[in-house]
Amino acid sequence: MKEKVNQNCNIDSTNWQEWHQWLRQPSGNYIRAWEQNLLDTLTVDIFGFNAVQIGMPQMDCLAASRMPKKWLSNDTIIANSPRKIALLHDFAELPFDSQSIDLVVLPHVLEFAREPHQVLREVERVLIPEGRLIICGFNATSLWGARQAIGRMAGRYYLPRSGDFISLSRLKDWLKLLNMEVDRGHFGGYAPPIDSEKWLQRFHFIEGVGERWWPYMGAVYVVQAIKRVKGMHLIGPVWKQKKLRVPNAVPVTNRHHSERAD
Template identity: 65%
Template sequence: MDDATSEKSIIALDLWLQSPAGTYVRAFEQACLDELTADIFGFNAVQIGVPQIDALAANRMPNKWQAATRLSSTSELALAPDGKQIAVALDFAELPFASQSLDLVVLPHVLEFAAEPHQVLREVERVLIPEGQVIICGFNPASLWGVRQGVGRIASSDYLPAAGEFISMPRLKDWLKLLNMGVTRSYFGCYAPPCRTTQWLNRFGLLESAGQRWWPYLGAVYIVHAIKRVKGMHIIGPAWNRKTSKAPQAVPATNRK
């Protein structure tokens, strides 16, 4: 997937998120992201892509940015608390942030529509501070929606944006592990069948609680929370001299006759 195709894919995703199914997904992800980010502390946080979701709305860091590509709609970008728009136009594979400068990065549906998803993750690892956190949203290929998408590609009737390369959660966890980012929490959601109308999606609302209990890994979308681990860091204690000779043992005095 070249850069031009990637840009078209992101625009297609933006349009899809306005559909009934997209609204259904956004509602689940917004609630989950609010819960996840509310207790993540630090100074600098960035949301990359998908301005239709305000992934940092519940977060209380003083510096928050909404990053998007130049072809994304700037009218929908997140606003700062004072009402001033904060946006960074960038290439997701080359983030304009210093190494180890961010406490939190959120990637809602970025990797599956990126030209180089591995490079995007490498850049995220670079800009995160040690113990910095990343949250990733993605479509689950092992779901009814994933199956419907596969059938739709054969019949030229896609349900999700056609150009997406959907990444399974086990595969994503392997990528994160290679970058020394350990997954701490993961969530699945959106268990309704791939319907195209709000009426039918609402009719299957009861499947949400049933899916969480009986088939939790078959949700249409997932959210992964990981922390950047830094190897080789040890607590330094006092340097003891192992060659110090042992103190002589006290010898009890004996009575002389």
């Protein structure tokens, strides 16, 4: 019998298909470009040895990271993926040792997860003390969020309809319960929610204005958090480079071989 890919996935594959289609639209390209620029700025100065991007292979969230080991994982194989997916796994069960990862990036994963709390608990487990977590999410209290709410009533969605958008205050509460200290939040996507790529680019100038005058009204937010361990104090760089052991990971190449054999 042919093995099913991601049989116990924490995220509905239909939701992901809708999400991937949206990313190819003008609004998706606009947000992806803003997030890529910010992630490059944030990750370049985060040091360590092992970094993981979970989901959204359409964007290289670790492109600017200088860590020697960088992984891209996903919950399912994507045809014609622009980037190589190293691992397949359920997002609620990360296939990494506890306290083995220096940096985890979650680009719009929590919004489509059936159990976002469990995803965060797993991330906290695999992060080393003082490890970093970066989360990208949609901001419901924005012009884009308002259009989505109106579209929901009319059945005409501007953003992916299956996403459960998590407010920044709510996300901070979740992180606090996990002893994750929010370092700083960034908002972007102040252009009006229009469907034309031409007009979105014309309104690009408003990004600087929005950040200054109504900073919490951006269409998306990017939050960086640090894992704190009570009673521990770092004296200096004490990293020791070691080979990352991935006990339950399923390499994509093995998955392909298995499917052909069946």
